[in-house]
Amino acid sequence: MRLDQANQLLDQFYLPFESGWQRLPDGSAHVAARTHMIGCTPEMVAWWFGFIHHTEQYKWWHPRDHLFSDWDGERGTGRYIGGTHLVHEYIGPSIYKLKINFREPGEILDTSRFEAARVGVAVFGYVGDLEQDGWFGRLLHLVQKTDDGCVMRSRFWLGALDPMPPNPVPPDVLAGLVPDSLAAGLHAHASEEMSILASFLPTVYRIHNADQSRRND
Secondary structure (H helix, E strand, O other): OOOOHHHHOOOOOOOOOOOEEEOOOOOEEEEEEEEEOOOOOHHHHHHHHOOOHHHHHHHHOOOOOOEEEEEEOOOOOOOOOOOEEEEEEEEEEEEEEEHHHHOOHHHHOOHHHOOOEOOOOEEEEEEEEEEOOEEEEEEEEEEEEEEEEEEEEEEEEEEEEOOOOOOOOOOOHHHHOOHHHHHHHHHHHHHHHHHHHHHHHHHHHHHHHHHHHHOOO
């Protein structure tokens, strides 16, 4: 699936490719992870992205791989769109220093179809090297409601460059920028971190929203 085909996720709850990674003809890589989050809601997931900030909190999410977390921009308002998450983490055997700038999901998805597709939240962002200008990828966490919680369908497009270079990048060169080890490591990392998140999110959400819960009772 190319980035410009992301609306296919709204067509079916299961697609032939839901977990793993694949090399696309242009040399970029597409990574998919699917996480069943029993007892979680899309509202909890949206809250988490507006809550996560410091390294201690980030380590809850993946105690082994997550090393450092900070934030630039939108923060402390319960919102995350417009903010940039600054992280150091292991992906596979290597440490990556990354920036993730969160954008409106309508940039790649037809949001008018969300209700029919049972989409509760879609987290979309640009991914780049923390120490360089520009962006080398996109991420999407599409969260759909289920009878026992929700399902997060995570997608990453590595090699989606911004700004685009003036001349097309040959597939072998683009593949060199996003090696197999990064794509395979990201699939494993995303699968692990979202499963870990599902295990503690309901409890952390209740603790930090106890006053709101009492007002609703």
